[in-house]
Amino acid sequence: xxxxxxxxxxxxxxxxxxxxxLFDTIIRSPLNRFMEQAVDEGKIPIGYTCSYIPRMILSAxxxxxxxxxxxxxxxxxxxxxxxxxxICSYTKSILDxxxxxxxxxxxxxxxxxxxxxxxxxxxxxxxxxxxPFIKIIDLPNRVSESAxxxxxxxxxxxxxxxxxxxxxxVSDEDLNEAINRHNDSVxxxxxxxxxxxxxxxxxxxxxxxxxxxxxxxxxxxFLFKPLSDxxxxxxxxxLKEDYRARVILVGGQLDDPAYxxxxxxxxxxxxxxxxxxxxxxxxxxxxxxxxxxxxxSAHTLTKTSCPRMMDNFQARLAAIxxxxxxxxxxxxxxxxxxxxxxxxxxxxxLTDSLREKGIPVLKLExxxxxxxxxxLKTRIQAFIESMxx
Numbered sequence: 001x002x003x004x005x006x007x008x009x010x011x012x013x014x015x016x017x018x019x020x021x022l023f024d025t026i027i028r029s030p031l032n033r034f035m036e037q038a039v040d041e042g043k044i045p046i047g048y049t050c051s052y053i054p055r056m057i058l059s060a061x062x063x064x065x066x067x068x069x070x071x072x073x074x075x076x077x078x079x080x081x082x083x084x085x086x087i088c089s090y091t092k093s094i095l096d097x098x099x100x101x102x103x104x105x106x107x108x109x110x111x112x113x114x115x116x117x118x119x120x121x122x123x124x125x126x127x128x129x130x131x132p133f134i135k136i137i138d139l140p141n142r143v144s145e146s147a148x149x150x151x152x153x154x155x156x157x158x159x160x161x162x163x164x165x166x167x168x169x170v171s172d173e174d175l176n177e178a179i180n181r182h183n184d185s186v187x188x189x190x191x192x193x194x195x196x197x198x199x200x201x202x203x204x205x206x207x208x209x210x211x212x213x214x215x216x217x218x219x220x221x222f223l224f225k226p227l228s229d230x231x232x233x234x235x236x237x238x239l240k241e242d243y244r245a246r247v248i249l250v251g252g253q254l255d256d257p258a259y260x261x262x263x264x265x266x267x268x269x270x271x272x273x274x275x276x277x278x279x280x281x282x283x284x285x286x287x288x289x290x291x292x293x294x295x296x297s298a299h300t301l302t303k304t305s306c307p308r309m310m311d312n313f314q315a316r317l318a319a320i321x322x323x324x325x326x327x328x329x330x331x332x333x334x335x336x337x338x339x340x341x342x343x344x345x346x347x348x349x350l351t352d353s354l355r356e357k358g359i360p361v362l363k364l365e366x367x368x369x370x371x372x373x374x375x376l377k378t379r380i381q382a383f384i385e386s387m388x389x
Contacts (some may be wrong), residue, residue, distance in 0.1 A: 020211075026213075027069075038219045044063050045066050047067075047103055047106040051306070052112045054299075056178045057162070057175065060170045060177070061174050068094050070094050070097045076089065076095075079091075079093070082095065082128065087120060089369065107132070110158065112139045113138055114342075115308065117340075122136050135161055138150075148301055152294055156293055186282075186284070188224065191231060192231050197271070203237075204269065204270070205260045206261040212278065243264065245269070245331060245389040248270075248329045249275060249333050250273075254278075255277050259366070262370070262376055268333070268383070268384055320354070331361065333361075333362045334362070335365075336365055336366070337367065348363075
């Protein structure tokens, strides 16, 4: 573990600590060094695109899950040929990366019918790349006992298809071991995340998101010691209080810590996040039980809490308000990728509901890759000033 420098004691543009350099490297490219090592060892990397896809099944036996992202994407020229202009830029970015061979190390794909954009991605991925193994999970539209039974059937079918295609056996014992590894990982990340509650946190939102993203794109076994080292190092770290406001970040797909860094450079410290790749509810452990498929299905369906589940709006609102109070936030920033149907509707309803409760809210529409940095900083700074900070 590298020693902490004086420069690393502050947030913002000078806050790229040596202790986080490993995680910076991991999220710089789809084929990171740990994934490359796993492939060399004969592991089977499986790409997935949604929190409703259970990593536990994709990490059983010698499988390795990889949350698909497109770091550094500069254009979507190839994807634009196949997808209409009203498809979100995340979908276009990962299709472009796929067409250009950036995910060729993957041995298979598992997707969901979470939105029409992902369904179109599935169609075009099959048409352009035609991966040797590709599966789409038929996701229920609400949470209920019958929906959990439906999800269990989908998970059993996924397990069967994986076993048949890759000629492996994924037993209940394998799944229980994968669940235990998952719980160990989220427990460690949760312990680090708890440090964000402090009045003067020892970790910024940008740094924490680097850890979260690394945990989604690299094998769990390789990250446990580096994450433990980070946790120990943070206990000895001191950071000066150079932010003007504490905010909760809410929204959909966000896998670039640089976006959060812009927010924090503008004076708003992100102390908690309810995003697709964030800690709420992404770090909830899976409860104990006897049937691993039932445990995985119930957990995945009930804890993910995506806006596509229209009946669960009040539960999502309550979770955000709880985080706002627990993390002593001053306001909430809601971000949504342009043309995202689910978050486009959710963002408006959330904004109205939170403002009715007297909570300051800033709603931002963005593209998948960072654009308009100056305009974003101006809006963040104006939001901070509107809160009297």
